[in-house]
Each structure stands twice: as C-alpha cells, then as structure tokens.
Amino acid sequence: FMQRGLDSQTKKQLEEEEKKIISEEHWYLDVPDLKEKESCIIEERSFLRCEDLVYGRMSFKGFNPEVEKLMIQMNSKCKEEEIEEDDKMEADVSDEEMARRYETLVGTIGKKFLRKRDQRALKDDDEDVDDEVEEGNSNTRPSKRAKKMFLKPQD
C-alpha cells in the first residue's frame, strides 16, 4: 500500500494515524521492562559433563582392535588439555632432507606446467649450460621477454 510519490510529510501522517489506531487496540503491559539478568548458572541434566566419564565402548587384551583404537582416540580427545605431549612426532625424513627434496621437486613439477615456448627455452638452456635449470632460465628469460613484448603499431 506504499504509494510512490507520496510526500514524506503525508507518509508521516499516515504512520501516525496507524499508530494511534493500533495503540488503542493493542494491549500492553504497564510494567517497566524487567532487566534481563545475565545468569551465571547453567542447568545440566547429564552426568557426562559433570564427572568426565570415559567412553562407553571398551576392549581389553586385544579382543577387538578397532575398539581399542577408538578408546585411545576418544579418551585422548577428552584429556588433550591436561596432557602435555610432544607435538613433534618422529619424522621418517629429517627436515633438511625434506627441504632439499622440496626445492628440486618444485623445479621438476614446475617444468611440467610451462607453456610450450618456455619449454623450448628450457631445452636450449639444458644443451648449453650444465648449471641448474633455474639459473639458466633466469638468464635467458628476460631477454626472451624483451623480445616478446608487445610492439605498439605505429600509426
């Protein structure tokens, strides 16, 4: 029922009339608003949160290996905060070796996704120089780039 082109004044008048009608019919409490008390007490009907009970499925002496794995998992979830364990697990590969591997890995996988032109550039470098591929690339790429830059057509 909102009509376009109504002046703001006429709109206000309409609203006021509506409010008047409503307030006469509406029932409202004459009581001041109760202050919302922020309660510090939570009611809880389960014993689980009060007493820190362990998980209900258990298996002993290897009767059911899956349940035994579960036991360790569930009980450690509850007690994570209390137990301070070493986060560092025994690594099969040392950190330095990992860094070295990763360095070369990036190069080899990177080659796979180069475009054809860049791959040709790589091949030329490999034939010329025996150095690491990355260094070769960095030397020739700027020159290649300089050649391939957009040449503005002269009007």
Added chain:
Amino acid sequence: MAAERGTAADSLVGQVVLPGDLLLLPAHYDEDAEGERLRLSAGAAPQGRLLCGPGLRRSGAGLLVTTCGLLRHRPGGGGAYWVDSQQKRYVPVKGDHVIGIVTVKAGDVFRLDVGGSEPASLSYLAFEGATKRNRPNVQVGDLIYGQFVVANKDMEPEMVCIDSSGKSSGMGIIGQDGFLFKVSLGLIRKLLAPKCEIIQELSQLYPFELVIGMNGRIWVKAKTVQQTLIIVNILEACEYMTAEQRKQALAKLSGN
C-alpha cells in the same frame, strides 16, 4: 510454604542432602548489585559459569535440591555442583550414549527400547554411510549403541548413531554373541569414572569386550561362554562388594 534459609553449598559438599534443601552459592554468583560489588573486591571471580548438574535446580537465590543423595562439587572449569544419587530407572538425557534393543521396524524408523518411559526412535539414515539406497542391516532384536539427540519430557526421545561430524565413532549395531544385563545407574557411573579399579582389575583377567550404556545396560563378550558369565557375575556383584572382597574373588579366579 515457609521459606527456609539456605545453607552455603560449600559446607555441604560430600554430605547427604534431601529434596527441598536450599543451597546458597558463594558471592561470586550473586546477581544483585551488592553481589557485583563483592565480586569486584573479592579478587578473582571464577571464570565461566557454574554448572548446576542433575538433582539441582536454579531457584532465585541459590540452588534447590530435587533428589536425595550426596552433594558433589568439581572446582575446575567454572565449578560444578551435582547430586550423586542411586537410581535404577533411567530417564533419557540428551547426549547420553545408551544401548537400545530394536523392537519394531516401522518403515523408515526403528523403535528402540532404552529402558525409559517411551521407546526411542532411530531413523535408518542416522548411521554412518547410510543413504536411501544403502540401508543398514538392522533386524528386530538387534542391539544398538547410540546417543540421544532429543530427550525431554515433552517429546519422544530420538537417537542417532553418528556424531556431529558424521562419523560413527564406535556407535551402531553391536555385533553377534555376547551377553546383555542390567545394573543400577550408580554402578555405571562408577565404572565409567576415569581410572576405575574394577575395570582395571578385570582387564588383567581375560581378553574381553565391554559396552556400557548410560541407561544401566552392559554388554559383555569374551572368548568362551564361561568367561563371559564370570565377568557378568563380577560386574553385577561389584555393587555390593567392598574392594577387599572383590580382590579376593579375582585372586581366586586368576588362580584357577
């Protein structure tokens, strides 16, 4: 009813309380303006909120006791008070893991008997990896370990066999064989307490598997029928045996 003056909750920890007792909490939890002033001056108020556990109800000035038992208190994590009472009849509570027996298979929903006033309902989609085409193989009379999702006095309780992340984490149909029996709820809580002596001593005897439901039902499975029955008898008798009697009984068994 005459309003009684309450007693401080701290003084009654570990003692018997009766329904109708009013417990006053320390000034930290007072909601009046005076309480606020006290809170500021009393130094560190406990962080977090107080947990008012089973057997207690919040009422105006403090906590009202609704069941008879021993009052317990846990100071960690904001503090918690609850009443440790003995019961045989289970009342479904949201979040509890229970063992249910399938009684009716009605279309898409199973009805389980959990020992409460009403049978609980379990939808066939509430299992891990269940879809409309891939239905779980549940028959009438099967045992199911699940948790309550809805459990209040106005509605029929509902159970599921997956947790909030969609994994079953040990819930679902309990396998073949084994023995199901009923104990009181107090013993269940004793058995599920961290570092329970009974469980530790039993685990030294034979390899066996145990599922404990909060509704008072325990399912045991061991290699032979005789071993299973021995474990069942020990668990049932544990309620009324003292620690020495239990150790004697177990020593006799492990000697045999």
